[in-house]
Amino acid sequence: VFGRGIPDSSELDSLFRVDGDEFSLLCPTVAHAEHATKLASRILKVMESPFNANGTEVYISPSIGIASFPADAEDLTTLIQCAVAASAQANFHEKGGFNFYSSELNSQSLERLRMEADLRHAIEGDQLLLYYQPKVEVKSGHIIGVEALVRWQKPDGTLIFPDQFIPLAEETGLIIPLGEWVLKEACAQLARWQAQGIWIQVAVNVSAKQFIDGYLVELVRETLQSKGVDAKHLTLELTESLLMGNAEQAVETLNHLMALGPKISMDDFGTGYSSLSYLKRFPIHELKIDRSFLTDITHNPEARALVSAMIYLGHEFSLTLVAEGVENQEQLDLLTTLNCDHYQGYFFSRPIRVEALAPMLHVEGPSVKA
Numbered sequence: 001v002f003g004r005g006i007p008d009s010s011e012l013d014s015l016f017r018v019d020g021d022e023f024s025l026l027c028p029t030v031a032h033a034e035h036a037t038k039l040a041s042r043i044l045k046v047m048e049s050p051f052n053a054n055g056t057e058v059y060i061s062p063s064i065g066i067a068s069f070p071a072d073a074e075d076l077t078t079l080i081q082c083a084v085a086a087s088a089q090a091n092f093h094e095k096g097g098f099n100f101y102s103s104e105l106n107s108q109s110l111e112r113l114r115m116e117a118d119l120r121h122a123i124e125g126d127q128l129l130l131y132y133q134p135k136v137e138v139k140s141g142h143i144i145g146v147e148a149l150v151r152w153q154k155p156d157g158t159l160i161f162p163d164q165f166i167p168l169a170e171e172t173g174l175i176i177p178l179g180e181w182v183l184k185e186a187c188a189q190l191a192r193w194q195a196q197g198i199w200i201q202v203a204v205n206v207s208a209k210q211f212i213d214g215y216l217v218e219l220v221r222e223t224l225q226s227k228g229v230d231a232k233h234l235t236l237e238l239t240e241s242l243l244m245g246n247a248e249q250a251v252e253t254l255n256h257l258m259a260l261g262p263k264i265s266m267d268d269f270g271t272g273y274s275s276l277s278y279l280k281r282f283p284i285h286e287l288k289i290d291r292s293f294l295t296d297i298t299h300n301p302e303a304r305a306l307v308s309a310m311i312y313l314g315h316e317f318s319l320t321l322v323a324e325g326v327e328n329q330e331q332l333d334l335l336t337t338l339n340c341d342h343y344q345g346y347f348f349s350r351p352i353r354v355e356a357l358a359p360m361l362h363v364e365g366p367s368v369k370a
Helices: 033-046 076-093 103-124 166-172 175-195 208-213 216-227 240-245 247-260 276-281 301-316 329-337 354-364
Strands: 014-019 022-026 051-053 056-058 064-066 098-100 128-137 143-153 201-205 234-239 263-269 286-289 320-323
Touching (some): 033 098, 064 076, 103 166, 128 175, 128 354, 143 175, 143 354, 166 175, 175 201, 175 208, 175 216, 208 216, 208 247, 216 247, 240 247, 247 263, 286 301
Parallel strands (some): 064 098, 201 234, 286 320
Antiparallel strands (some): 014 022, 051 056, 128 143
């Protein structure tokens, strides 16, 4: 970066490493926010070009936090802490940007740090729960599977839903141990059901970080072996955007996963940018039509045509089609007409605890292995 002339000697007093990949610049001549903005923008600009690392091009997208003396802090240690907090906020919104420190930001950062610590304790302790949403066969109305969905129950009994902590887990890397817990707990429950003669599918969501972590295939292998489950009754759900993010690598990883026995499902189908050629190459068994397409399917001909086309396309590729977010009888009737295979949604059941699900499995008569 300095070899590219940013910043120049008139702007720089000291450069030092804060921690890991965090660095601090002290710029005593930068006295105004406008000047700081220009300097941050220049740094980001020169970082857009790749760096040469022993013959390999490496792209770096820094997140810059800006704090000023004495407005934000009156000593060096606190000033650096403020800048680090601002850079964390910049990173949260978008890599390759910058953010100014504010007292409100400090309060948000402290709350985020507290929640991160609490989430870490929740994963290590006994505060996570799995809820299960039934997956239902359209024609028969029988439960043929469930999707495992994580909840966080704090010691005081407060139940926290995924949208309140999954983004934080993704940002901090806690999604890796969190995803591992979900997979192992779901497979443990699957093993209990199989021991009772209940042979339904259990679906587990796989995050982008898990998929590219390099440990996913081994984790699935070890979990299937340790829990002693019949692998073909486990479904791994991956979003369309995840798979298309690095399609070639995705095909290779999916093939390794398929070799272990579980089914593969493409979640949120229709919201991304799937190439039909890759859709044909991906070794998947199921497409889940995103709930956004069902919102006005009963009174919007274009929405109905889209869903019909997805179902037809999926069947042409010999895939099972699942509609998400079914909330009323009209939607279900239309899905029946369109020959959709399975559905999920509040019309049949919200995600529920295994204790509440047990009598539904008995009443609905899920398929029993011969």
